[in-house]
Amino acid sequence: MRKDFLIFGSPLIGQEEIDEVVATLKSGWIGTGPKTHRFEEEFKQYVRAQHAVAVNSCTAALHLSLITAGVGPGDEVIVPSITFASTANVVVHCGAKVVFADCERATQNIDPEDVRRRITDKTKAIIVVHMAGRSANMGELMAIAKEHHLAVIEDAAHAVETEYKGRKVGTIGDLGCYSFYTTKNLVTAEGGMVVTNNEAYAERIRILSLHGMSADAWKRYGSEGYKHYDVVEAGYKYNMTDIQASLGIHQLARIEKSWQRRAAIWQQYNDELQGLPLILPAPVEKGDRHAYHLYTVLIDTDKTNVTRDEFLNEMTKRNIGTGVHFRPLHLRQYYRRALEHKEGDLPNTEWIGARTASIPLSAKLTDDDVRDVIDAIKGIFA
Numbered sequence: 001m002r003k004d005f006l007i008f009g010s011p012l013i014g015q016e017e018i019d020e021v022v023a024t025l026k027s028g029w030i031g032t033g034p035k036t037h038r039f040e041e042e043f044k045q046y047v048r049a050q051h052a053v054a055v056n057s058c059t060a061a062l063h064l065s066l067i068t069a070g071v072g073p074g075d076e077v078i079v080p081s082i083t084f085a086s087t088a089n090v091v092v093h094c095g096a097k098v099v100f101a102d103c104e105r106a107t108q109n110i111d112p113e114d115v116r117r118r119i120t121d122k123t124k125a126i127i128v129v130h131m132a133g134r135s136a137n138m139g140e141l142m143a144i145a146k147e148h149h150l151a152v153i154e155d156a157a158h159a160v161e162t163e164y165k166g167r168k169v170g171t172i173g174d175l176g177c178y179s180f181y182t183t184k185n186l187v188t189a190e191g192g193m194v195v196t197n198n199e200a201y202a203e204r205i206r207i208l209s210l211h212g213m214s215a216d217a218w219k220r221y222g223s224e225g226y227k228h229y230d231v232v233e234a235g236y237k238y239n240m241t242d243i244q245a246s247l248g249i250h251q252l253a254r255i256e257k258s259w260q261r262r263a264a265i266w267q268q269y270n271d272e273l274q275g276l277p278l279i280l281p282a283p284v285e286k287g288d289r290h291a292y293h294l295y296t297v298l299i300d301t302d303k304t305n306v307t308r309d310e311f312l313n314e315m316t317k318r319n320i321g322t323g324v325h326f327r328p329l330h331l332r333q334y335y336r337r338a339l340e341h342k343e344g345d346l347p348n349t350e351w352i353g354a355r356t357a358s359i360p361l362s363a364k365l366t367d368d369d370v371r372d373v374i375d376a377i378k379g380i381f382a
């Protein structure tokens with residue numbers, strides 16, 4: 001058995017990141033500055049968006065996107081329930097009402113038909129999550145949004161590399177939000193990005209992300225001497241720092257290489273986990289590209305008595321870290337109470353939630369690590 005514990009979601013950090021962080025620390029400027037701007041420029045080129053604003057989390061990106069899309073008290077926002085808490089929490093922060101929609105079993109993405117059923121005259125926006133790195137059905141979702149005049153905000157926390165019919169997701173809706181949290185495909189420890197092709201949205205988000213201070217307020221300590229600034233809105237403290245951007249610049253430079261490594265691990269899991277009582281990820285549609293963020297298996301409870309939680313415990317005993325993405329959000333304490341949800345409300349989401357387990361998938365994994373993961377899983381079902 002494996003000797004040391006294999007940490008789930010441990011990121012690959014290169015010497016380039018370490019050197020850049022040290023250089024930033026020695027530069028005299030560690031706040032939002034030139035490196036953050038360089039990261040924004042390079043990121044927007046990578047996803048082919050017109051504007052990018054770096055922030056300190058995807059949660060912040062989602063919050064500012066909702067505000068910019070005009071979401072406020074009295075509005076409803078449709079979100080999937082198979083997602084991280086903050087996708088819905090930000091709706092509450094805006095004073096709006098969360099309306100959970102069910103997902104499709106095969107893709108684990110929000111079901112356009114269920115979105116349609118949940119639209120009312122109060123619906124203002126849809127937040128789409130590209131679950132595990134697989135594109136949601138953007139064609140259908142954008143058509144629904146157009147028909148009902150809804151804003152579409154893409155939660156692309158799993159999906160920096162994801163494409164839908166050759167287009168990068170995050171750039172298809174009105175605003176796209178990314179996460180650079182420590183377990184994500186591109187990491188800055190904590191961090192996020194908003195991209196949009198709407199210049200006015202980008203400008204407002206930049207201002208809101210730094211206290212509502214007039215644009216480029218961070219330059220006030222630069223070589224041109226002190227600059228006065230105005231406060232044009234009651235903004236937030238959501239800006240990214242140059243220390244974080246120092247990581248991001250080099251993570252981004254390596255993004256395709258890291259993607260290829262994960263793609264190879266993905267293929268090996270697909271090949272070697274055949275024949276076990278597991279439902280493996282479905283292949284993507286032709287023309288789409290999976291970001292390979294999470295390799296989630298569904299415990300096939302028709303074929304085994306091992307429950308999902310027993311599977312997680314057995315993996316821990318074998319020194320392999322795991323994750324759960326996600327238990328249904330509509331049944332977590334706060335939302336269950338606030339929205340009076342009960343078991344059975346979102347059947348596909350709950351079906352997945354009871355079976356899903358994520359196994360390690362990081363460019364940092366060695367061939368031996370991958371072998372250990374596969375052997376551990378085979379051992380559990382032997």
Ligand SMILES: *Cc1c(COP(=O)(O)O)cnc(C)c1O
Nearest residue numbers: 057058059084086157179180181
């Ligand atoms: C991680 C995650 C977030 C939140 O990202 P942070 O950068 O930690 O704020 C939002 N949505 C999804 C789907 C996530 O997985």
